Amino acid sequence: xxxxEQHPSTLSVQEGDSAxxxxxxxxxxxxxxxxxxxxxxxxxxxxxxxRSNVGEKKDQRIAVxxxxxxxxxxxxxxxxxxxxxxxxxxxxxxxxxxQKLVFGTGTRLLxxx
Amino acid sequence: xxxxxxxxxxxxxxxxxxxxxSCSPISxxxxxxxxxxxxxxxxQFLFEYFSETQRNKGNFPGRFSGRQFSNSxxxxxxxTLELGDSALYLCASSSGSAGTQYEQYFGPGTRLTVT
Numbered sequence: 001x002x003x004x005e006q007h008p009s010t011l012s013v014q015e016g017d018s019a020x021x022x023x024x025x026x027x028x029x030x031x032x033x034x035x036x037x038x039x040x041x042x043x044x045x046x047x048x049x050x051r052s053n054v055g056e057k058k059d060q061r062i063a064v065x066x067x068x069x070x071x072x073x074x075x076x077x078x079x080x081x082x083x084x085x086x087x088x089x090x091x092x093x094x095x096x097x098x099q100k101l102v103f104g105t106g107t108r109l110l111x112x113x
Numbered sequence: 114x115x116x117x118x119x120x121x122x123x124x125x126x127x128x129x130x131x132x133x134x135s136c137s138p139i140s141x142x143x144x145x146x147x148x149x150x151x152x153x154x155x156x157q158f159l160f161e162y163f164s165e166t167q168r169n170k171g172n173f174p175g176r177f178s179g180r181q182f183s184n185s186x187x188x189x190x191x192x193t194l195e196l197g198d199s200a201l202y203l204c205a206s207s208s209g210s211a212g213t214q215y216e217q218y219f220g221p222g223t224r225l226t227v228t
Contacts (some may be wrong), residue, residue, distance in 0.1 A: 008117060018117075034216065034217070036219075039208065042221070043117075043203065043219040043221045043222060044156075044203070044219045045219070046216055049216060050176070089155075089156060091156075095154065098161055098164075098168045098169040099144045099146050099161050099168075099169075099173075099205075099207050099215065099217060100158050100161055100169050101146070101148075101156075101158065101205075101217060102158070103148075103155055103156040104155075105155050106155060
């Protein structure tokens with residue numbers, strides 16, 4: 001079945017440090033991997049995504065890497081800032097044309113000043 | 114472009130009642146997906162509609178249903194509410210044509226509390 005595992009469940013870092021969140025997916029047919037940031041009481045916001053034909057993608061301080069062989073993908077945030085504090089969700093989706101995302105369980109990131 | 118909107122934002126219902134939630138996608142988007150978010154189960158896929166047709170359905174009981182109108186607005190209905198249906202219900206819109214995955218953008222959600 002489809003399953004996405006996400007670790008760690010909580011992550012505390014000091015401002016300026018890097019943060020890494022890791023996800024593993026079970027469905028080998030998955031080929032689209034978005035990451036969402038959800039602040040308290042707010043909607044999930046798409047922050048970056050990657051498709052299976054790409055190994056790495058960067059957008060300023062955030063990057064995502066994908067290892068298709070190991071079925072792992074990771075979110076990297078550099079130079080963390082207090083406003084990065086939120087819950088981050090990874091997700092995976094098959095290329096069936098159906099817009100169905102299978103989400104990880106979320107990582108609560110706390111960036112302390 | 115205006116973002117995804119959902120109404121109402123908050124709802125309190127009693128067990129056994131039914132509820133209808135509404136979602137208006139981003140202009141030009143034809144796909145609307147619905148998700149349930151709870152502290153225990155996280156974000157779970159309910160169903161997806163594209164051009165008024167349900168294309169995919171998650172593992173939820175038949176009490177959960179939905180529909181989509183010709184203007185791409187979507188509604189979901191939950192009948193015979195149970196306490197466990199208390200959750201944040203999120204809809205997401207995307208371009209959603211067949212054959213590839215598109216970015217999904219979420220609405221603010223409807224917070225449903227069942228008492």
